[in-house]
Amino acid sequence: MALYRFVPVLIAGLSMMLPIAAQADAVVDSPAGKLRGESVGDVQVFKGIPYAVPPVGMGRWKPPVALPRWNDVRDALQFGPACMQPKSRPGSLYADEPAATSEDCLLLNVWAPKEVRNAPVLVWIHGGALTTGFSSQTLYNGTKLAERGVVVVSINYRLGILGYxxxxxxxxxxxxxxxGNYGLLDQIEALRWVNRNIAAFGGDPANVTIAGExxxxxSVMYLMASPPAHNLFAKAIAQSAYMISTPELKRPKFxxxxxxxxGSRLATALGAPDVAALRSMDATKLVEGAGRLGYFPLGTxxxxxxxxxxxxxxxxxxxAKVPMIAGFNSGEIxxxxxxxxxxxxxxxxYESAIRSRYDDLADDFLKLYPASTLEESILATTRDALYGWTSERLVARQTAMGRPGYLYLFDHGYPAANDAGLHAFHASELPYVFGTADRTSAFWPKIxxxxxxxxxxxxxxxxxxxxxxxxxxxxxxxxxWPAYGSTRTYMHFADKPQPAAHLSPGMYELNEEVVCRRRAKGGQPWNWNVGIVSPALPPREDCRR
Structure with a gap:
């Protein structure tokens, strides 16, 4: 149990907790091999554990391969390198540069309560547009969840051109x-590693929750949709997911x-006539070149x-037929x-543009996103089309298949964020979920x-x-926190958690109709082309539910 629950003077601030010295005295003998980690209070931490053969050389753009068991005790005391990625945009509040990057990056980290058996397991998948991010970001420290009795695993996976x-x-x-999908295959291989090894850390391989933001x-949605992953987890959490249209392997669609x-056009632009030439290129040049050419990785x-x-x-x-939490933040955009x-x-x-694009849906649209609050309506339109609709759709579909779905809206602000015009911004729930308010990056509004x-x-x-x-x-x-159910209940995280019902009436129905029509027409994606930049929507009769 966390120290601040017993010492009143410390509960006033997350950052006031006294540091606990780490001791390199935690050793486990897992099927993968023996590992030496460190003890931090009542939590054992194992860092930089390889879960697959490094995908370098001829292994580049190949499915991951499990490592054979190592014989000696392997130190797991330092985080390993992040997967290859471009540098963060200068001044970005998400800027958090890894200490090192490498193609040898298929690593994971474990935070485990001491002396537990059959504990629940949460596997965390980092964000970053499938282009940046890494498992050892300080924001994702698993100590607080481990103190609640959860074994936390955070994973790296191949990113950008090397992953997708x-x-x-x-x-x-x-x-x-x-x-394609090499980064997704990495995530599946990491889940297989968890299935084989997590019992050695006190976790229950039959009670694994995948989670990500x-x-x-x-990635959580991809895993839920991917047949090879279906028996590797029992629950799912999707924070600010976006169910956008995705390229198909061989044919243009939507x-x-x-x-x-x-991929062919990208390789040509990079000066690589074939796969052998791509594999011979320097990884940094590949990543930087793909970025300059505007390559945007997605699943295939x-x-x-x-x-x-x-x-x-x-x-x-x-x-996957699993219980699910899904939600989004009021200030995503x-x-x-x-x-x-x-x-x-x-x-x-604004109103003229909406009427010309949304036709018979224009009145419904303008009711939700009125011209009287122009800038807020622009932000809310994109937020709901990407994150709000996706979140409600996920829990509605799990509910329909008889599995509980739990919807949330994170609507919490604090002075530094509100003063910067960033009330409940994208990812702002993460320090609260992990208890890492004192570990945010340099440009993050201070909590x-x-x-x-x-x-x-x-x-x-x-x-x-x-x-x-x-x-x-x-x-x-x-x-x-009631399940979504027939009353469409959700949890509203503002200053305090408070259950409510029917989030933003009409929002889900409008976006569901828009996507339905675009799917029926076949030539329109459903991602960022919404509101005043939407193409003219296909007519209602094109939509067959």
Missing amino acids: LAHPGLSAESPLKVS SAGAL GEQAAEGI IDGAILPRQLVEVFDRGEQ RSLRFLAPPAPADAAT PATEAEASLSNAMIDYWASFARTGDPRASNQPD
């Missing part, structure tokens, strides 16, 4: 005749180019690893303004060390840990 490139030459090499939540075509619909578009998988009930178009000159121009902030964080840690344990999110001295 599809190419005809790579497909020709594959026994399945597919390519942003691109990590996109306004997206074929993934192999994207290949019929095997990802059999269909996510919306179709979830409509057909082919996703406040820190991601590049995802939203600039506001037009005046309200009349005050107050009893109110600590209380909200304690509640969210409790809810997440409880869900990982039983599938029922509960928190000490906090209201019960």
